[in-house]
Amino acid sequence: MAHLELDNISAAYGKLRVLDGIDISVGSGETVGLIGPSGSGKSTILRVLTGLLKPEAGQVRVGGEPINFDKPAEIRRLRDRAAIVFQQYNLFQNLTVLENVMIAPTKVRGRKPRDVRPEAEHLLAKVGLADKINSYPDQLSGGQQQRVAIARGLCLKPEILLLDEVTAALDPELVSEVLDTIRGLAEDGMTMLIVSHEMGFIREISARVAFMADGKVVELGSPAQIFDAPEKERTRDFVGKILRH
Amino acid sequence: MDYTFQYGQVWPYVPYLLKGAWLSLQIAFLAFCGGMLIGTACAAVKTFGSGWMRHGVNAYVVFFVNTPQLVQIYFLYFALPDMGIFLSSYMAVLLGMTLNAGAYLTEIQRAGFESRRQSEMEAAEVLGFSRWQQIRYVILPHVAKVLFPPLSNHYILMTLGTSMAAIFGVEELTGRAFNINSETFRSLEVFSIVAVIYVVVTLAASVLLALFGRFAFRAKMRVV
Ligand SMILES: Nc1ncnc2c1ncn2[C@@H]1O[C@H](COP(=O)(O)OP(=O)(O)OP(=O)(O)O)[C@@H](O)[C@H]1O
Ligand SMILES: [Mg+2]
Numbered sequence: 001m002a003h004l005e006l007d008n009i010s011a012a013y014g015k016l017r018v019l020d021g022i023d024i025s026v027g028s029g030e031t032v033g034l035i036g037p038s039g040s041g042k043s044t045i046l047r048v049l050t051g052l053l054k055p056e057a058g059q060v061r062v063g064g065e066p067i068n069f070d071k072p073a074e075i076r077r078l079r080d081r082a083a084i085v086f087q088q089y090n091l092f093q094n095l096t097v098l099e100n101v102m103i104a105p106t107k108v109r110g111r112k113p114r115d116v117r118p119e120a121e122h123l124l125a126k127v128g129l130a131d132k133i134n135s136y137p138d139q140l141s142g143g144q145q146q147r148v149a150i151a152r153g154l155c156l157k158p159e160i161l162l163l164d165e166v167t168a169a170l171d172p173e174l175v176s177e178v179l180d181t182i183r184g185l186a187e188d189g190m191t192m193l194i195v196s197h198e199m200g201f202i203r204e205i206s207a208r209v210a211f212m213a214d215g216k217v218v219e220l221g222s223p224a225q226i227f228d229a230p231e232k233e234r235t236r237d238f239v240g241k242i243l244r245h
Numbered sequence: 246m247d248y249t250f251q252y253g254q255v256w257p258y259v260p261y262l263l264k265g266a267w268l269s270l271q272i273a274f275l276a277f278c279g280g281m282l283i284g285t286a287c288a289a290v291k292t293f294g295s296g297w298m299r300h301g302v303n304a305y306v307v308f309f310v311n312t313p314q315l316v317q318i319y320f321l322y323f324a325l326p327d328m329g330i331f332l333s334s335y336m337a338v339l340l341g342m343t344l345n346a347g348a349y350l351t352e353i354q355r356a357g358f359e360s361r362r363q364s365e366m367e368a369a370e371v372l373g374f375s376r377w378q379q380i381r382y383v384i385l386p387h388v389a390k391v392l393f394p395p396l397s398n399h400y401i402l403m404t405l406g407t408s409m410a411a412i413f414g415v416e417e418l419t420g421r422a423f424n425i426n427s428e429t430f431r432s433l434e435v436f437s438i439v440a441v442i443y444v445v446v447t448l449a450a451s452v453l454l455a456l457f458g459r460f461a462f463r464a465k466m467r468v469v
Contacts, residue, residue, distance in 0.1 A: 051370075052370065079372070079373050086367070092383060093387065094383075094462075103372075107378060136463065156372070156373075
């Protein structure tokens with residue numbers, strides 16, 4: 001059974017229709033890559049999946065259960081199960097690295113700091129930031145902040161991780177650090193939906209890849225299909241352009 | 246210049262001056278607190294309020310920011326009695342400074358309210374924070390950090406601004422300096438001592454505020 005399903009999802013910002021009948025499913029422990037030109041609606045899909053934008057039509061199902069976006073309790077349950085890492089990190093600037101990671105488990109979930117702390121430290125060590133736990137976000141490089149954001153998402157023990165262009169704002173040298181972290185998560189069996197412009201990475205890590213354009217999924221298939229033998233003209237154009245440079 | 250400074254005549258007045266300085270600090274503190282109450286309320290109205298309420302606040306701010314404070318106090322002290330409202334000189338100064346501070350602090354705080362970061366709010370929302378937790382852990386610390394430095398600056402300016410009270414006969418630091426001057430005619434001595442007291446008081450306040458701001462809010466403030 002699919003872990004995360006979008007069934008015919010449509011969404012709009014005001015009058016601007018941004019998603020138009022999206023069907024994507026991600027199996028348990030599977031990694032699906034989401035690619036497509038700027039403005040095609042990739043981030044919007046992740047906003048719907050985290051309850052930041054209510055879909056106009058269609059259904060989101062987690063573990064087979066449909067989410068009713070009119071019920072705050074159901075949105076809360078969705079957020080319990082799926083964590084997002086934003087492209088711009090969105091760390092809390094007034095909190096230290098450790099506090100950023102610990103605040104949701106302690107203040108939202110009501111767990112004891114003494115129990116959460118070792119887990120947070122372990123996660124931060126895993127993303128290579130053991131020596132930065134008392135720094136503030138503005139004292140870290142972009143790649144380091146990105147990894148804090150990943151640790152913050154993971155500390156809530158999500159079943160599903162949504163990653164939005166997590167390497168787009170990084171220097172090339174930092175990209176590999178973050179990608180290594182994500183690769184490790186994939187190996188640990190996390191269910192992931194990953195938006196990225198790093199085609200090489202998407203190809204390597206994804207079981208399946210969805211190519212989006214103009215709010216629709218144009219083509220969905222294995223990385224080999226999408227990158228080497230796309231069926232649709234539109235996909236071929238995009239992949240051709242991206243791979244050429 | 247062959248002026249011989251004669252501090253000997255003025256020294257005995259230093260404790261008297263220091264008591265005046267204490268009154269200056271009190272006036273500044275009270276006017277600042279009052280101004281903060283007004284400013285916070287008005288900034289909230291400007292940020293979240295309805296149309297006509299915002300217009301009211303705008304009129305108040307525009308009037309008080311664009312007229313000299315001295316004129317505002319003159320009005321309270323000399324014009325209000327014609328309308329049957331009598332204020333002591335101390336009350337007129339305090340009220341004038343409070344209203345003036347309220348207008349400035351409205352503008353300062355509104356800028357702080359508007360600087361709250363959407364991205365952090367969304368992160369908080371997705372992590373499951375309640376509305377109150379968003380305010381408590383994201384908005385307030387950020388607003389405090391952004392606002393603390395300009396508010397401190399304004400507080401220092403207000404401390405110096407209390408010297409205006411002398412014109413209305415309030416015996417704060419400058420007022421007492423006027424008194425000593427008219428007894429001793431040692432203007433240079435008196436006012437150099439007064440200047441030193443102002444410098445010490447404001448420097449001490451700046452340093453303390455900067456240390457506190459850095460410690461409490463990680464505000465970017467230079468100490469000294
Ligand atoms: N907050 C918003 N309000 C109004 N329109 C928006 C908003 N956010 C995005 N849009 C519009 O929705 C469309 C899809 O945006 P989205 O951010 O999902 O694209 P994307 O595929 O993530 O692009 P990119 O690769 O540049 O990140 C775009 O046309 C964008 O202009
Ligand atoms: Mg995007």
